Amino acid sequence: MTTREVIVSESTLHPNxxxxxxxxxxxxxxxxxxxxxxxxxxxxxxxxFTKEFTS
Structure with a gap:
């Protein structure tokens, strides 16, 4: 049986x-x-999603 998992993180009204x-x-x-x-x-x-995020 295959399952999926979602990893949830905190949120913000003003992301940067x-x-x-x-x-x-x-x-x-x-x-x-x-x-x-x-x-x-x-x-x-x-x-x-800057280059620092994707590297």
Whole structure:
């Protein structure tokens, strides 16, 4: 049986690129010790997703 899991992070009314990077760090921390790593990380083309986020 295959299942899906959603990892939810905190939200903000005023996101910026610094906030996005912080959320990415939290995501990595939450998934670091897993045997099966996430296959897909989805995001849109918002300018808040800087090169620091994608690298």
């Amino acid at each position: 690129s610094e906030w996005v990077e912080k959320q990415a760090d939290c995501f990595v921390d939450q998934t670091a010790g897993r045997d099966k790593k996430p296959d897909i990380v989805m995001h849109d083309l918002d300018t808040k």
